[in-house]
Amino acid sequence: MYRFPPFNPSSGRRCDFPTGSIFNDDSLEIIKKLPAASVDCIITDPPYFLGMTHNGQKGNFKDLSICRPFYRDLFQEFARVAKPEACIYFFCDWRSYAFYYPIFDEVLKAHNMLVWNKLSGPGNHYAFIHELVLFHAGKGANIGGTNIIAGVKAFASGAKSVDGAKVHPAQKPVDLIAKFINDSCPPEGVVLDTFGGSGTTAVAAVRTGRRFILMEQDEGYFLTACKRLEDEYRSE
Numbered sequence: 001m002y003r004f005p006p007f008n009p010s011s012g013r014r015c016d017f018p019t020g021s022i023f024n025d026d027s028l029e030i031i032k033k034l035p036a037a038s039v040d041c042i043i044t045d046p047p048y049f050l051g052m053t054h055n056g057q058k059g060n061f062k063d064l065s066i067c068r069p070f071y072r073d074l075f076q077e078f079a080r081v082a083k084p085e086a087c088i089y090f091f092c093d094w095r096s097y098a099f100y101y102p103i104f105d106e107v108l109k110a111h112n113m114l115v116w117n118k119l120s121g122p123g124n125h126y127a128f129i130h131e132l133v134l135f136h137a138g139k140g141a142n143i144g145g146t147n148i149i150a151g152v153k154a155f156a157s158g159a160k161s162v163d164g165a166k167v168h169p170a171q172k173p174v175d176l177i178a179k180f181i182n183d184s185c186p187p188e189g190v191v192l193d194t195f196g197g198s199g200t201t202a203v204a205a206v207r208t209g210r211r212f213i214l215m216e217q218d219e220g221y222f223l224t225a226c227k228r229l230e231d232e233y234r235s236e
């Protein structure tokens with residue numbers, strides 16, 4: 001059984017479950033406490049930033065350079081905690097891809113870009129109905145299919161019927177994360193999510209028989225994720 005490293009409660013809060021833990025703090029701090037080569041798969045969905053406003057003004061793409069050191073350090077931690085066989089899935093969209101790609105590729109190596117077709121309806125300016133996922137293939141990974149993922153609906157178009165209420169504005173469908181886990185994580189392997197939100201990755205890990213480590217800095221979302229996990233174990 002995976003053993004979690006000693007944790008200093010003064011640097012944040014955590015919630016332990018039979019097959020994983022959720023930490024409430026900055027992921028760049030928490031991840032440093034994980035042992036090297038201890039994680040079998042990383043699936044994470046960071047804030048996309050763009051469309052941000054400063055004092056009511058629309059943000060400038062170049063403003064994002066302030067985030068570059070954070071992501072370089074975080075990806076170096078991904079490289080340290082991931083086993084050589086671990087695949088890494090990093091969500092982004094048509095705007096944030098341009099920011100993340102060079103850093104991801106430099107530190108981790110990008111092997112592909114996955115396109116999740118959210119199956120949502122039409123809208124303005126050729127409504128964008130997809131999200132992107134930067135993908136690093138672990139050593140020996142052998143995943144079939146194509147880079148277009150089309151069978152999983154977003155909340156706006158139907159995930160609610162299987163995932164229950166939407167409790168986070170950027171909530172991903174459990175089935176999408178479960179697909180990535182089933183594609184690449186060994187049975188009972190450890191899945192890491194450093195931007196855990198409402199806990200979707202942890203729920204998907206429980207449903208697919210894997211273990212999980214989730215990190216979420218917002219206390220409200222941390223508590224939402226803990227509640228979701230409690231409900232998930234109760235319903236098993």
Ligand SMILES: C[S@@+](CC[C@H](N)C(=O)[O-])C[C@H]1O[C@@H](n2cnc3c(N)ncnc32)[C@H](O)[C@@H]1O
Nearest residue numbers: 026027045170171172195197198200216217218
């Ligand atoms: C796009 S959302 C993830 C949503 C998630 N996939 C779900 O299904 O609920 C990104 C989350 O990352 C959290 N976050 C942002 N910066 C963080 C950091 N440095 N450490 C931990 N969490 C962070 C935000 O509070 C937000 O809930």
